[in-house]
Amino acid sequence: MGLDELATESNENVDQIRRVVEWLKAKKLVDVELKARTLVFLGKEGRDAAANGLPEARLARFLSTQTGQLPLPMVNVQLGMDATAFNAAVGRAKQEGWIRVERSGEGLIASSPTLLPTQPAEELLKKLSAGPTDKKSLSSEELAILATLSRRPGYLTEKEEKTAEVRLLELPPGINLDSSEEVVLTASLLEKAAQGSIRLSKLDVSSASPVLPMGREHPMATFLRHVRETLLGMGFEEVDGPLVQSSFWTFDALFTPQDHPAREMQDTFYLEDVRSKVGNPALVKKVKRVHEDGWNIGSKGWGYRWSLAEAERSVMRTHTTAITIRYLAENSRESAKVFSLGKVFRNESANSTHLMEFNQIEGIVVERNASLRLLKGYLSTFLKGLGFEKVAFQPSFFPYTEPSMEPAVYSEKLGKWLELGGSGLFRPEVTVPVGVKNPVMAWGFGLERIAMLYFDAADIRDFYANRLSWLREVPQCP
Ligand code: PHE
Numbered sequence: 001m002g003l004d005e006l007a008t009e010s011n012e013n014v015d016q017i018r019r020v021v022e023w024l025k026a027k028k029l030v031d032v033e034l035k036a037r038t039l040v041f042l043g044k045e046g047r048d049a050a051a052n053g054l055p056e057a058r059l060a061r062f063l064s065t066q067t068g069q070l071p072l073p074m075v076n077v078q079l080g081m082d083a084t085a086f087n088a089a090v091g092r093a094k095q096e097g098w099i100r101v102e103r104s105g106e107g108l109i110a111s112s113p114t115l116l117p118t119q120p121a122e123e124l125l126k127k128l129s130a131g132p133t134d135k136k137s138l139s140s141e142e143l144a145i146l147a148t149l150s151r152r153p154g155y156l157t158e159k160e161e162k163t164a165e166v167r168l169l170e171l172p173p174g175i176n177l178d179s180s181e182e183v184v185l186t187a188s189l190l191e192k193a194a195q196g197s198i199r200l201s202k203l204d205v206s207s208a209s210p211v212l213p214m215g216r217e218h219p220m221a222t223f224l225r226h227v228r229e230t231l232l233g234m235g236f237e238e239v240d241g242p243l244v245q246s247s248f249w250t251f252d253a254l255f256t257p258q259d260h261p262a263r264e265m266q267d268t269f270y271l272e273d274v275r276s277k278v279g280n281p282a283l284v285k286k287v288k289r290v291h292e293d294g295w296n297i298g299s300k301g302w303g304y305r306w307s308l309a310e311a312e313r314s315v316m317r318t319h320t321t322a323i324t325i326r327y328l329a330e331n332s333r334e335s336a337k338v339f340s341l342g343k344v345f346r347n348e349s350a351n352s353t354h355l356m357e358f359n360q361i362e363g364i365v366v367e368r369n370a371s372l373r374l375l376k377g378y379l380s381t382f383l384k385g386l387g388f389e390k391v392a393f394q395p396s397f398f399p400y401t402e403p404s405m406e407p408a409v410y411s412e413k414l415g416k417w418l419e420l421g422g423s424g425l426f427r428p429e430v431t432v433p434v435g436v437k438n439p440v441m442a443w444g445f446g447l448e449r450i451a452m453l454y455f456d457a458a459d460i461r462d463f464y465a466n467r468l469s470w471l472r473e474v475p476q477c478p
Pocket of ligand 1: 422423442444
């Protein structure tokens with residue numbers, strides 16, 4: 001059967017049928033034969049001739065009903081053809097020997113002696129007027145006539161059509177042709193089937209089905225959601241801030257001296273000609289003092305002249321610590337559990353383990369009893385939530401924390417330790433100017449390297465290359 005027929009028979013659309021047939025073909029249950037056929041259609045003149053007869057035959061028939069000879073113009077008054085068609089009809093009828101035309105005093109006169117029987121060409125036209133006809137269904141005589149008719153303008157058109165003939169090779173297991181009734185499976189039906197009073201046909205639920213790649217969340221988005229949910233579950237609150245920050249929040253408020261190597265252009269992206277005003281002159285004054293001579297908080301400071309212009313240079317934030325310190329300055333709370341998750345930017349060249357932009361998770365806990373030990377507890381709980389049982393800490397240095405430590409997790413998959421960013425207790429040089437009295441535990445680290453472990457990505461760039469094949473195959477977040 002052809003696809004169109006199958007579609008009508010099964011009351012489905014042709015596209016649906018085409019898919020089903022492809023599927024059955026792959027399972028070798030049907031055989032598909034592609035066929036090309038030529039369909040013959042009648043044009044306007046052809047339809048007219050099919051209904052009223054060929055013009056030359058009509059002319060001859062009319063004349064045969066008249067006695068004697070008639071002048072040609074009078075004949076066409078009766079037939080009502082247009083002038084060219086009439087002249088052509090006269091020519092053809094004469095050629096066929098159906099009419100005689102003579103010249104007389106009144107001009108051309110014509111007559112036809114005998115009544116003309118229906119012509120084979122007229123029979124063929126009638127047959128074709130029933131609808132598009134497969135050329136193969138015509139006899140060789142009909143094809144010969146078709147060839148002459150197709151030379152007449154407006155009679156016939158032909159169209160190539162490709163069809164697929166589908167033939168059933170084998171009935172799929174469990175399909176019963178005699179009772180194809182669809183039923184909703186109920187407990188009582190199952191009971192009846194068990195007693196043998198009805199027969200249910202089997203459905204092979206384990207048979208392979210085509211893979212339809214459906215829309216899914218980006219793996220990185222899934223992972224970030226998991227990170228968020230872990231911290232929300234630990235009672236943290238999320239805060240956010242702009243990607244472009246003043247150097248003030250990124251570095252100065254974090255007691256990072258203005259000549260610190262992290263501030264160099266080769267490490268940090270600066271925005272030319274864009275100033276980020278800090279406002280808050282009281283805070284600026286305190287930060288300046290802390291940098292210059294340690295102010296009155298028992299610090300020596302860095303011993304240089306601090307510049308507001310330098311602090312107001314705009315940077316693509318290099319770490320999310322810029323967000324948490326700003327949160328503290330703007331809220332100066334006695335206690336807080338806050339995290340920030342987002343992109344940070346570093347002027348590095350991209351390779352399989354580094355990108356110029358990546359996601360960082362940052363957290364702070366402000367509380368009276370803050371200690372390194374408590375910080376270890378928070379980090380261990382958080383990292384356990386991300387799937388790491390073994391967590392270790394090693395001493396480290398950051399300008400804004402003291403003591404500082406670098407957390408590391410053990411990856412069973414890689415069989416090695418993975419170092420993660422940093423953590424520590426904010427120095428008084430950081431907390432006092434922003435007006436926070438209680439100690440602050442802080443940490444921050446990049447997330448892509450952990451995501452690589454989660455999703456077995458060999459290359460960090462996989463996450464941002466938008467390769468559909470990879471995105472489709474990457475496993476769900478474990
Ligand atoms: N900001 C540091 C980094 O980007 C991490 C850090 C955050 C360290 C908070 C100490 C405290 O690596």
